Amino acid sequence: MPVLSYIEAITAAMDEEMERDDRVFILGEDVGKRGGVFRATDGLYNKYGAERVIDTPLAESAIAGVGIGAAMYGLIPIAEMQFADFILPAVNQIISEAAKLRYRSNNDWSCPITIRAPYGGGIHGALYHSQSVEAIFANQPGLKIVMPSSPREAKGLLKAAIRDPDPVLFFEHKRAYRLLKEEVPIEEEVIEIGKANQVRAGDDITVITYGLCVHFAKEAAQQLNDEHGIEVELLDLRTVYPLDQQAIVHAAKKTGKVLLITEDNKEGSIISEVSAIIGEQCLFDLDAPIKRLAGPDVPAMPYASSLEKAFIVNQDKIKQAMLELAQF
Amino acid sequence: MTKHKEIGLSDQAVVDMYRIALTARRLDERMWLLNRAGKIPFLVSCQGQEVQQVAAAFALERGKDYTAPYYRDVGVVLALGMSVQDLMLQAYAKAEDPNSGGRQMPGHFGSKKLKMLSGSSPVTTQVPHAVGIGLACKMRGEDAISFVTLGEGSTNQGDFHEGANFAAVHKLPVIIMVENNQYAISISLKQQVACEKISDRAVGYGMVGETVDGNDPFAVYQAIKTASQRARNGEGPSLVEAISYRLTPHSSDDDDLTYRTAEEVREAKAKDGLLSFKKYLKENNLLSDKKEEELEAAIKKEIDLANEYAEAAPSPDPDTLYQGVYQ
Numbered sequence: 001m002p003v004l005s006y007i008e009a010i011t012a013a014m015d016e017e018m019e020r021d022d023r024v025f026i027l028g029e030d031v032g033k034r035g036g037v038f039r040a041t042d043g044l045y046n047k048y049g050a051e052r053v054i055d056t057p058l059a060e061s062a063i064a065g066v067g068i069g070a071a072m073y074g075l076i077p078i079a080e081m082q083f084a085d086f087i088l089p090a091v092n093q094i095i096s097e098a099a100k101l102r103y104r105s106n107n108d109w110s111c112p113i114t115i116r117a118p119y120g121g122g123i124h125g126a127l128y129h130s131q132s133v134e135a136i137f138a139n140q141p142g143l144k145i146v147m148p149s150s151p152r153e154a155k156g157l158l159k160a161a162i163r164d165p166d167p168v169l170f171f172e173h174k175r176a177y178r179l180l181k182e183e184v185p186i187e188e189e190v191i192e193i194g195k196a197n198q199v200r201a202g203d204d205i206t207v208i209t210y211g212l213c214v215h216f217a218k219e220a221a222q223q224l225n226d227e228h229g230i231e232v233e234l235l236d237l238r239t240v241y242p243l244d245q246q247a248i249v250h251a252a253k254k255t256g257k258v259l260l261i262t263e264d265n266k267e268g269s270i271i272s273e274v275s276a277i278i279g280e281q282c283l284f285d286l287d288a289p290i291k292r293l294a295g296p297d298v299p300a301m302p303y304a305s306s307l308e309k310a311f312i313v314n315q316d317k318i319k320q321a322m323l324e325l326a327q328f
Numbered sequence: 329m330t331k332h333k334e335i336g337l338s339d340q341a342v343v344d345m346y347r348i349a350l351t352a353r354r355l356d357e358r359m360w361l362l363n364r365a366g367k368i369p370f371l372v373s374c375q376g377q378e379v380q381q382v383a384a385a386f387a388l389e390r391g392k393d394y395t396a397p398y399y400r401d402v403g404v405v406l407a408l409g410m411s412v413q414d415l416m417l418q419a420y421a422k423a424e425d426p427n428s429g430g431r432q433m434p435g436h437f438g439s440k441k442l443k444m445l446s447g448s449s450p451v452t453t454q455v456p457h458a459v460g461i462g463l464a465c466k467m468r469g470e471d472a473i474s475f476v477t478l479g480e481g482s483t484n485q486g487d488f489h490e491g492a493n494f495a496a497v498h499k500l501p502v503i504i505m506v507e508n509n510q511y512a513i514s515i516s517l518k519q520q521v522a523c524e525k526i527s528d529r530a531v532g533y534g535m536v537g538e539t540v541d542g543n544d545p546f547a548v549y550q551a552i553k554t555a556s557q558r559a560r561n562g563e564g565p566s567l568v569e570a571i572s573y574r575l576t577p578h579s580s581d582d583d584d585l586t587y588r589t590a591e592e593v594r595e596a597k598a599k600d601g602l603l604s605f606k607k608y609l610k611e612n613n614l615l616s617d618k619k620e621e622e623l624e625a626a627i628k629k630e631i632d633l634a635n636e637y638a639e640a641a642p643s644p645d646p647d648t649l650y651q652g653v654y655q
Contacts (some may be wrong), residue, residue: 025467032567051467057497062456062490068475069460073394073447075467077460089486096450097457105446106429107440107652165655 001183006176009151010040010116016188018048021076024162027054028063028080037082038118038177053186064090064115068098068167071113076162084119084171085128091136098167099142104220114161118174118262119147120212122312125174126303132211132264132295137169138241138273144168144193145241149214150176152184156191157238164193173212180215194239196247202231205325206251209261210237210273213313217261222317230326240270245277252278256287259325264311266294288328293321300309330612332475335550336405337386343614345386345407345545347623349378353602354627355412356576358635359419359434363580367639368419373436374565375509376575379601380542381477382407384505384570387552394461396445396454396476399435400507404477409442412630413487423644430644443472452482455491462500473501473559475552480526480569481512492567496533501559503552504567508543509574514587515587530567542570543601560576563650569649 004012018024025048026041032055035042045053056063060081067077081087087094094115101111121130134145146161146168148154161168172286199214200221207217214236221232235251237243252258258278260271275290293313295301301311332342361370381403388395390408397404402415414426421430426447427438435496438446445461447454458476465472482488483506495502506526510517523529523541530537536558541546548570555566573596577584584593609615615623 011597034554054463056499057490057493059486059490059493060332061487062459062494065453065456065487065491066463069445069457069462070464070467071460072457073461073468087505092450093453093456093487096448097453101446102654103652104428104432104436104448105440105652106425106431108426108440109446111655144654211335303593 001185003181004151004155004184005178006151006154006172006180007038007040007178009155010043010158010172011044013155014041014164015044015047017162018044018052018160023074024078025052025054026078027056027067029056029058029082031055031080036080038174040080040116060086060090061093064093065097067115068093068101068111068114071111072101072109077113078132078162079113079115081117083129084117084133085131087117087133094137094169095140096145099140103142108266110165112165112180114164114168116171116172118177119171120173120175121301121308122175124303124305125301127300130301132262134169134171134240135264135269138270142166143241144239145171145212146193146239147171148238149211149236150180151182152189153167153191153236153238156189157183157193159190160193163190167225168193171211172239176212176215191238194242194244196244197236197238198234198251199236200232200234200253202233204231204255205257205259205322206233206235206255207259207261208235208237208248208251208268208271210240211263213261213263213318216313216315216318220315220322223319224322224326228323228326230322232322237270243273243277248274248277249281252282253285256285257325257328258286259291259293259321260302261293261313261318262295262301264295265297266292267297269294288325291321291325292304292319331546331608335546335553337546337549341386342609345382346609346615347541348406349382349403349605350623351600351627351630352378352381352406355415355631356402358631362419362635368434370433370580371419372399373574373576373577374400375631376573376600377509378403379545379605380507380548380570380572383548384475384552385547387549387556388473392473393472394443394445394458396447396458396474397449398447398454398477398479398507400479401437405437405444409446410437410439411634413634413637416634417641420638420641422638422641423641424641452478452485452487454478454639455487456494459491459495459500459502462495462502463498465501466498471560473503473556475505476486476505477505477507479512480517481515481520483526483529483571484520492533492565495565496535499562499564502565503559504565504593505552506567506569506573508569511574511578513578513582514637524570527567527569529615533567535565535567537567537569539571540570542572543599543604547599561618573599575600583594627647643648
């Protein structure tokens with residue numbers, strides 16, 4: 001099995017889907033000749049040409065809206081937002097249009113678009129190149145939100161997103177792009193959207209998270225096991241909307257001690273909803289208050305290293321929170 | 329030679345155009361009665377814009393081209409094949425409403441069968457969609473073009489700018505028709521834009537812009553026909569502004585006399601495109617008084633039947649509430 005980085009896995013997923021189905025195309029800023037500012041579309045312009053890897057004017061609402069129109073026609077667009085932070089001008093198109101199109105037309109029209117965007121901090125991106133924006137979209141039935149945690153996951157989930165008959169927001173952690181590498185099978189793997197993944201089995205505490213935090217939680221869990229013999233049950237949500245309630249409830253009941261982690265601001269985040277699900281369905285199975293580890297409630301991640309470090313959820317903070325919960 | 333023949337419209341075609349425009353007007357008038365009688369909760373009116381709507385639709389290749397009509401386009405959707413009964417079903421929010429099965433308010437059109445994109449309430453979002461259709465037609469080598477309408481107030485929205493610019497940069501087969509009826513609810517044209525004509529905005533996008541009298545069916549037909557030829561020839565998008573006047577309040581919930589005078593409306597009614605269209609047909613012996621009477625009677629009967637049918641039709645089953653969120 002070849003070893004791929006997170007971003008190489010994403011490029012490979014798009015390449016394979018474009019090869020498989022000539023209705024699949026890419027549009028976004030700098031995605032063509034430049035191959036994307038992060039190089040996610042590297043090589044695709046040369047392989048598929050300017051017609052299927054379209055450099056657009058700098059206008060996010062048009063990138064989403066034109067993609068939605070092409071999806072209504074029957075094509076399968078992959079729209080790239082250069083940074084998740086810059087998706088906000090396209091929110092009306094995503095929430096008022098893509099999310100509601102099937103419902104408002106009584107199943108007559110549909111919108112099979114995938115909108116990719118790099119999110120997350122820890123790369124000195126400051127306020128506007130570091131944000132997690134998934135919570136903005138996570139109460140909009142009609143949308144699906146996928147946030148992969150590893151190269152293999154990224155490839156299999158992106159292929160599923162592209163094949164999905166409904167709009168999917170696909171948030172990729174930009175720090176994971178070159179940080180994470182793993183073996184990815186050559187044979188085709190499509191990972192079902194809407195299903196969480198048990199990353200690690202354990203009996204002492206349950207950790208539920210998604211995206212790059214899964215990687216840090218996995219590392220921290222191994223350290224805790226080595227140092228303290230604590231066994232961590234780790235659940236990767238994969239799809240943060242709609243949530244896999246069954247998997248969440250099962251994992252929470254298993255240990256009765258639950259730590260929820262997100263890099264996003266704490267209030268009204270994905271893990272707030274996960275917490276509510278557990279509160280509603282597992283109250284009498286809990287042995288400790290639900291614990292949440294998240295970004296602080298300040299507007300966004302600042303630029304200075306000292307402030308960035310103070311803001312961001314990292315492996316040490318996760319390990320500490322796990323230990324506290326285990327010792328409760 | 330008559331005006332309509334000069335631009336390639338047959339006698340039958342102009343009579344059909346008039347019939348559909350008149351149907352749109354009479355249907356709209358009936359909707360007001362039904363609303364005031366408490367039978368339908370809401371309507372948003374097409375009165376004053378029917379002629380330009382029907383003329384524009386006739387300039388397209390109906391059945392082949394894609395359209396993204398805005399909420400006043402009763403004339404457009406009737407010309408494209410939606411029936412009076414379909415629109416009555418929509419007004420009563422009945423399960424059989426082909427636009428949305430009773431989920432959306434009246435004026436929110438859409439039909440995949442008619443290649444008519446489903447629309448929403450936030451204005452102008454349909455412009456990028458129409459551009460996406462144009463992009464798809466170009467990518468797939470399809471001869472169809474994409475026609476989108478909006479009000480003049482909507483040209484202030486970012487989606488108008490973003491969509492128009494995208495279409496022009498990529499030379500897409502798109503026609504953007506602005507139905508300038510002088511008002512965005514209560515805000516008059518002068519409070520909306522500082523440029524002389526909405527079509528002036530085309531210059532900034534590098535596309536052809538043209539302003540025509542929306543009360544003149546032939547001027548509108550010719551402008552859209554020419555724009556469609558440009559689109560089909562790969563010469564890119566066009567911006568056509570059709571000027572008319574909104575003869576009614578914005579919607580059934582609006583009172584237009586809080587912001588404009590009855591006299592102003594009266595003057596506009598005298599210039600109603602439907603009246604001048606009728607005069608033209610009569611002068612050219614395409615419509616007699618007797619035929620007019622028959623036409624009015626036939627339209628009334630069609631609306632009566634549609635009303636009876638729609639009122640009696642079943643409402644959507646509450647159990648269907650959860651259907652169609654995802655496939």
